[in-house]
Amino acid sequence: MKVNYNVSAMIANNSLQKNDKLLSESLERLSSGLKIANAKDNPSGLAMSRRMNSQIEGLGVANASSNDAISIVQVADGTLSEIHEVLQRMNQLAVQASNGTLTDSDRQTIQAEVTLLKEEIERMANTTQFNGQSILDGSFDLKGYVTDQDGKTNPNIKVSTYSDNMDQGSYLITGLNVSYINLVGTTGVDKKGIFCEEEVLKEIKIYKDGEEYMTNNMLVSIQEDVLTLSDSTGKKLSIQIDEPYAGDLNVELTTTGAMTMQVGANEGQTLDIRINKISLTTLGLYNLDLANEAGAREGIDSIKNAISEISAIRSRLGAYQNRLEHTVSGLDITVENMTAAYSRIMDVDMAEEMTVYSTQQVLSQAGTSMMAQANERPSQVLQLLQ
Incomplete structure (x- = not known):
């Protein structure tokens, strides 16, 4: 028996420290509910889980962004629905004004209502907002x-609209020679428009990168002050011209400007929502005048074209909403699956950990008892000295 060095106590102390450390780690896991409470527990697992958690949080924000996009589409569609109703009323009035039993005085009364309805279309288009941003203007x-043929911009000549399948880049429109009027008609309705000889219209061409564009049955048409070039493939470009002009035009299409919504957690996971401009000019109703029988008959066709235009825009918005609803559903499923995977990495199995805790608790208590017994052994030497 030795007195100077109590090896038994040292062995008991080492075991007690080891068991006490394992007991503390088990308590930490049980109290936090995490399998990986510190980086040392599982370095690679921690790195993977942090990336997954970032993805989950980002998907949550993307989900909210997608729902905001749905709200924007619903606001725009709600206003367009009311514009549809206004156009239907205008169509009824145009049909009524076309009836030969009415006098021009009766048609003036009808036109008074039409003028107010036209103003209401402009008001709704200019005041419909979401989060302080106008969405139909x-x-x-x-x-x-x-720009004109000299490369100068002209506020009286501008791009009205163009189709989605128009390519980005620079275009050259040649052969233009149009006259322009802007006056108050005999019935008091403001009227404007451009005019061009039929033979001149046939000579108008559009080029891109030095090659003729829209080669598939290109059609050039004029509605009020808007010149439209289109072909059988669905390509369409409309230029608003509010002055007499003869010469070439340089057109730059950016194919940008739509509202970009972040619908994913990563860069580039976006959806562009295009909301067409709504105005009397884009709808072809600026010159609408039902104060005489001829104008009323022409107005029926103009209003039907406007109804078709609004219907096309609402169809696009409906497609956006359907797509966004599927996007939200997909995000929900992705978050659910990624959260489950994250939980498997990070969350502790409480039942299994309680088993470990109970074991370590018994070992720690036993180690404490044995440490006390080992510390008593050197005192037994005193019995030999009696």
């Missing part, structure tokens, strides 16, 4: 710019 329509 062209703010989120595709942008394009026009």
